[in-house]
Amino acid sequence: MNAASVSESLEQRILSGDVLALARGATLLEAQTAAGRDLLAALFSHTGHAMIVGITGPPGVGKSTLMNQLTKELRSGGQTVGVIAVDPSSPFSHGAILGDRIRMQDHHSDPGVFIRSMATRGRLGGVAPATLEMALLFDAARRDVVLIETVGVGQDEIDIARLADITVVVLVPGLGDDVQAIKAGVMEIADVFAINKADVPGADLLEQEIRAAQSIASAAERADAAPIRRVSAITGQGVAELLSVIRTVFEQRDRHARAENWSHRLREMLRNDLLSALAEADLEHHASQVAAKMEDPYTAVRALRKSLVSGRTGT
Numbered sequence: 001m002n003a004a005s006v007s008e009s010l011e012q013r014i015l016s017g018d019v020l021a022l023a024r025g026a027t028l029l030e031a032q033t034a035a036g037r038d039l040l041a042a043l044f045s046h047t048g049h050a051m052i053v054g055i056t057g058p059p060g061v062g063k064s065t066l067m068n069q070l071t072k073e074l075r076s077g078g079q080t081v082g083v084i085a086v087d088p089s090s091p092f093s094h095g096a097i098l099g100d101r102i103r104m105q106d107h108h109s110d111p112g113v114f115i116r117s118m119a120t121r122g123r124l125g126g127v128a129p130a131t132l133e134m135a136l137l138f139d140a141a142r143r144d145v146v147l148i149e150t151v152g153v154g155q156d157e158i159d160i161a162r163l164a165d166i167t168v169v170v171l172v173p174g175l176g177d178d179v180q181a182i183k184a185g186v187m188e189i190a191d192v193f194a195i196n197k198a199d200v201p202g203a204d205l206l207e208q209e210i211r212a213a214q215s216i217a218s219a220a221e222r223a224d225a226a227p228i229r230r231v232s233a234i235t236g237q238g239v240a241e242l243l244s245v246i247r248t249v250f251e252q253r254d255r256h257a258r259a260e261n262w263s264h265r266l267r268e269m270l271r272n273d274l275l276s277a278l279a280e281a282d283l284e285h286h287a288s289q290v291a292a293k294m295e296d297p298y299t300a301v302r303a304l305r306k307s308l309v310s311g312r313t314g315t
Contacts, residue, residue, distance in 0.1 A: 054164030082138030173202025
């Protein structure tokens with residue numbers, strides 16, 4: 001069987017609900033292979049069904065526990081779920097340090113939940129290079145909701161807003177300067193705020209600080225301010241209400257907002273595609289030239305761009 005036949009067979013198996021085929025497709029995409037890209041291209045017309053939800057926030061706020069509760073709530077309503085857990089990379093294997101085997105143990109035997117851990121592979125921004133492609137694969141496989149948990153590296157996890165339909169920023173009381181935790185772009189990317197551990201002292205103050213930050217925005221921005229919901233990821237309290245407001249915000253998105261979202265996604269995909277096509281030897285050669293002050297960085301970038309356009313791979 002040739003490569004095209006294998007790809008077509010995998011496509012049909014994924015569409016028919018074959019979990020093993022879905023796992024194989026996910027592996028091809030995470031490895032950034034041409035076969036993976038061809039598979040997703042063939043499946044793309046079947047996307048548009050899922051609601052893609054990004055869960056982000058500082059380390060230690062309970063994102064994984066909240067994801068577990070959201071999945072429980074979705075499954076109790078009969079919806080299928082795809083979970084993408086983005087983990088930091090091992091400096092030795094470059095794989096995910098925290099594997100999906102230790103996440104969401106309640107759902108591993110549930111065929112309605114497909115969980116995949118992905119390594120950042122050194123990338124900043126809280127997501128992995130193939131996160132969007134993985135989400136689209138789950139969408140094509142008819143998962144009703146795709147949940148993406150970012151790595152939890154701090155305040156710079158804004159890439160998720162370009163990939164997800166809805167971004168939920170999770171915060172907890174007692175992180176020190178709570179206002180600082182919602183600066184550096186996080187305030188702007190939140191479609192919904194979730195205050196976890198809402199039963200501990202400081203939850204009222206944190207909500208007040210979020211609302212105060214929202215109040216200094218323009219009138220138009222205030223009218224479109226992200227709703228705030230309090231939850232307890234340990235007990236599940238407030239999770240149903242959080243999921244309800246996530247759905248409401250998603251349903252209110254107009255076509256313009258979705259087209260703008262795809263504008264960001266295409267930029268991201270183009271950047272990844274160009275970098276993957278760039279010969280590492282070219283990059284290292286020009287890096288050495290710039291480090292030795294034998295070449296300025298702009299000249300280096302122009303040379304690298306020219307090598308991509310001309311299709312040359314040598315230096």
